[in-house]
Amino acid sequence: MTDAPVPSSSPDYGWLYARTRSGRERGPAGARALLDTLGRPDAAFRSVRVIGTNGKGSTCAMLEAGLIAAGLRTGRFTSPHLHEYEERIRLQGVNLDASRTAAFITWAQAHVPDAAFFDLTLALACSAFAENRVEIAVMEAGVGGLSDATQALTNVAAVAITNVDLDHMGVLGTTVEAIARDKAGAARAGVPLLTTATGRALEVIRDVATAAGAPLFTPDTHPELFSLPRPPALVGPHQLQNAALAVATLRTLGYAGGVDGALLATHPARLERFTVSGRTVLVDGAHNPHATRALAAAVPRADVLLFGNLARKDTAATLAPLLTLAPVRVYTSPGDLATPPADLAATFGGEAVPEPRAALARALALTPAGGTLLVAGSLYLAGTVRAELSRRSSDS
Template sequence: MGGALPGTRFVHVVGTNGKGSVAAYLEQGFLAAGVRTGAFTSPHLVDPRERVRVDGVPVSPEALVRFVARARKLDLDDSPAFFEWMLAFALERFAAEGVAWAALEAGVGGASDATAFAAERVALTVLTNVGEDHLASFGSLEALAQDKAEAVRPGLPVVTAARGRALAILREVARNRGAPLFVYDPGNPLFALPVPPALGGAFQRVNAALAAAALRLLGFEEAAVRAALTRARLPGRFDRRVFRGRPVLLDGAHNPPAARALAAELPGRYRLVFGAQPHKAVDAMLELLAARANGVVLTWPLPAARGGHGYEPDPLAALARAAEAARAGEPVVVTGSLYLVGRLLGSGLLE
């Protein structure tokens, strides 16, 4: 678009799961420190402007309309993907708004991700974890781990909760690049949580600890760390709502590691509404999540029924069907895709 990189310092957040949560904590930490704050995250739930925030607020519709108008005039041989357009928009807005610090969430991978374009402005990298997702694109878990590890910047700190072979790969890359590596350890004061994390789910303790460590390593005061942990909000992740008087839990778990973490948090019995993109590990996730469900309704973005479960193509109708069948106090769990969660939140019918 003809512009230079903004003067913004970025925390680059890569990994399989937990990126949005870490970005949400970082965003609140920056705001509490009183600096001009930005965040680039994905996907959006209802409005594309959710992806680009300045001082905690989505950018204005007018700014996005002006950007799109300019973009349409460009003569490009290869049209960028939607994610790349939104990244360009974010970088432009951060420059225009004088953003000092921003959380920059990668999409897929690390070195191969479009966010690597801003590498020279990265101050610290958070690699949350590496798990089974996007393996069709990378071929193996090791290849995926290698690509994510390539996000490490020479001489700059890296914070991670990766384990096993992924951690070994990350250690090697960090050592070769002289990048200090800090591995999650709940007994290490660097990862201490002075207050309970605002986001629900036991798995959020790790995400919160990674963000807290990042803020401390960057020199932010403990007051900013506490504010980050207590003020973070992230719709669609372990998100408790009510629909027609029934308790509903929305969660965007869309791969087996996230499904395992969610399953560990669920009550003894529940109704399940599940919809995932067909290329995901649908059967593996369903096996984890349907085991204790009193009933399962499949829905969009799955195109059809499978595994003997009922199917309702319209997500709102699927939710209504599950809610009507639920016993008193029995929650309805909606999961499998953030796009599914966004479709339901966009209906305006969940309290």
């Protein structure tokens, strides 16, 4: 940093969360300027950028575990968090210490008060990684590729694109082709670009990679790289694709020794299983149509569905794959910008319980002994439910 930050007892998260992107220009320019102000910390370590519509978090978790297992000092930058802000920035598998967040916020308030939240978090991650002599960092994109703040990163060792489907259409475009073009815009000359995308999205990615001079690796072109010695610990058919991308990236970078570690990785709120009074609770952060289709393929039946989502999402298309899974539904609100639960209940059938903890209690009451409750629709809802389930467990 340009000046040593003054230590603070606890982070001013309220100030940080208020630095929303609203009114600020999207793209990497703001992040690049902020990183330059901090002395270009992103140049001190290699980055693996992870981009895609869904599966980024799981792929990042497997890459992190694999790189650590391969003996590398590893950082991980992801979003959003479920419980604590510092989940977004990890050093050697451990969340960043909150005192480091506090010091950075104090500095930012004095020197870059108008910077955007995501840019600030990215800058904090890069600074922490450089300070802690991280060798390689797994860097998850926020939205898109070319238009994302992580496009500002230098010293990129590989780019991994999980898949492409319709999401964030107000930002990236209204077609799969347009979204794929933005995500593929992360391609760089001579830098490996790996993807498990298919169909028209793959065609666009191939065209962009060729134009950029980025070597492209797919399950069809390099099946040996993407082969799995066994299924990953993460549950669901969709995780096979994420695991294949993670192990292919490790092998391409020369870290095949980390493959076993990658396949052992876990990640919260990805078909995470809890047991409450003899009932199974499956918590998943699926929050768009592509993700809920994958979830429905992994969980063919449940007794009760607890669902809540943000209104900016395509609610009907997101909910549709889940409606046939459970005959009983409870709708709730994961936040201020949620789709009104009463509207969901009236349109799709079920009960509306706006407060998430009360909704969980009602959903559990409706779940028969030995039955299954599925929670989905929002990572924010998943975080609230996980915290409540943990509290119940500690109280019992």
